[in-house]
Amino acid sequence: MAAEPPAARSPQGWLNRLIARPGFQAWAARFPLTRGLVSREGAALFDIVAGFVQSQALAAIVELRLPERLMEGPRAPAELAQGTGLAPGRMALLLQAGAALGLFRRRRDGCYALAARGAALAGVPGLQAMIRHHGAFYRDMADPLALLRGEAETELAGFWPYVLGARGSIDPELAARYSALMADSQALVAEDVLAMVSLRGIRHLMDVGGGSGAFLQAVAARAPDMVLTLFDLPEVLPQAARRLSGAGLLGRMTLHPGSFRDDPLPRGADAVSLVRVLYDHGDDTVAALLRAVFAALPPGGRLIVAEPMAGGDRPERAGDVYYAFYTLAMRTGRTRSAAEIAGLCRAAGFSEIGIPHAPRPYVTSALVARRPG
Template sequence: MTDVPVGARVLRGRGWAARLIASRKFQKWAAGFLPTRGIVRREGEALFDLLSGFCQSQILMALVQFDIPQMLLARPRMVDELAQLCDVPPARMVILMRAAEALALVKQKRGGRFVLARRGAALVGVPGLADMIKHHDILYRDLADSVAFFRGETKTELADFWPYVFGGEMDADVAKTYSDLMARSQELVAEDTLRALDFSKATTLLDVGGGSGAFLEKVGRAYPKLDLMLFDLPKVAPSAAPRFAAAGMMARAQIAEGSFVHDPIPTGADAISLVRVLYDHSDTMVAALLAKCHAALADDGLLYISEPMSGGDAPERAGDVYFALYTLAMQTGKARSIAEISALCTDAGFEVIATPKPLRSFVTRCLLARKLNVNKH
């Protein structure tokens, strides 16, 4: 035993523990032994949650598709009324509502009327969440054959749904779908980004891939003296003008059209933001984009990055389960850790100066970097 390296002994020990836990005889004993009974129950419940996860997501999808949360927000309703409004057989609506209650989305009051539970009310209140849930029907189809998906054999629909990632022309209807979905889901991202990062040292902020200007509008309201610039595809960028006009920001806002895949980044800003942009693209494309941002900024210019990220050495559910699979289905990008993004920024000539702890990692995580002053370094 002394000739076996310590690391190998640890791995052998871990393998032994796994084999013991996998033993049906051990499981049966542990389920009846008082000190381990709770662990067995919790692990069993966790495994069953994984097993039933698809059913849970379909319950959520059905509720949103039928618009039941909005119906219950208006007033409590009986099952028969919901069945009639949704054109669902009453017996099946009972099953749907009982499942929704089990998931803590609704509650049944005395007399049989259903109301929204706290979680269901939050579902209604989160901007863009219902739209994103409806959009998931594409992802579900892409994941239908999980073995083929992970082998890379699936021709995914998501790859066609987001054609902008290739930097090419976009149909006007596709561009509107993209812009609307991004704008509605941008509010929470903007809120958490503004809580995490300070924009007070910038005088002009250029939002690259800024869509219809939802993020810039939020930053502009928080920093009234900040000048705003937006850069996005020709079919997308003009949609920001009505938003800026309605917010009274046209006097301090500029809109530039182009593709950061093919065109240089506009100059004139002392800060650039990349909000939910990097994870859409490959490492090669991200490196090229960061190099363009570096070229567009003067020395000491600031780079703000905000997007969902992988947990890195400590994988976590939002980044390493949901966003990792979503970007894999897009076939162009990936969820990166804060360390990976920091390394890409450093390679591009930036100094990372802040990586604040995320408030809600399932919404976004942020990084602030500064272009190194070549005269000082």
């Protein structure tokens, strides 16, 4: 007879086997001291099981612009169905789903009104663009085991070709599409980064991989005297020039074309930001980039890293589920915990590493470090 594995002999293993028994579940659901816990755990498990349906209902709500239409006031299902191709009964089904998700409120007269969560969906920059973009991600997740085994050809890998970093190989139209999607959500990211990280004492900030310049635009509003440099691929910079020109900021920024894979980073900045950059790339590329940043900074220069991070010893949903699988579908990068990123920074020579509290880790977390000296 084969020996039981150590986990099976442990108290936790015994408890897990007990909980997994159908008879125990039925008893615990009736017993006064455990039925509340069983009910909560059951509801949480069902929420995981039903998650894919909720995301598809959300996609339909966004596609039909229901939050924007309800911003004008409560509407009846038949009225909202007009021009959508949906029968009133099907629109009622979708509105009822939205109400169950907390996006809408059903009124006694049968009309639906916008709830606070739905108003946030309409107003948060870039959120609806990301939801529309989820069609590709959803298709990439259709066979999760094939994705995990590396057997799937993914759509996201084609959507984000910039991460391959080969100069001249990127279609300008794809680069523009990437930059536009990133810029739509970057305002929210910038808001959180600037709440976590102090810019005090920084004279010249260089944003590496800064896309359309949305992060530097936010920095410019906070620090009107700071010198700003944007370093990114030549195919991306026209988008940045248009955005910054429209904001009246092009004159105070330097746009420096280049690939951090192939080109040395320009010198002169006393701080470098990497906003949603590291998780796009594998460990070797990240290590090389951090060494390049270290070389470009003067003694005492600062590094700012901002991106969604994994939970490490304390796994969490945003970093260890959503972004972990998203980067897996991109096929080039991965989410890392703050401790992992700190280790990579130390290996590159950085010290005084700090990890500020993230108010919304599902938006971004941050890490700061210094070049000694």
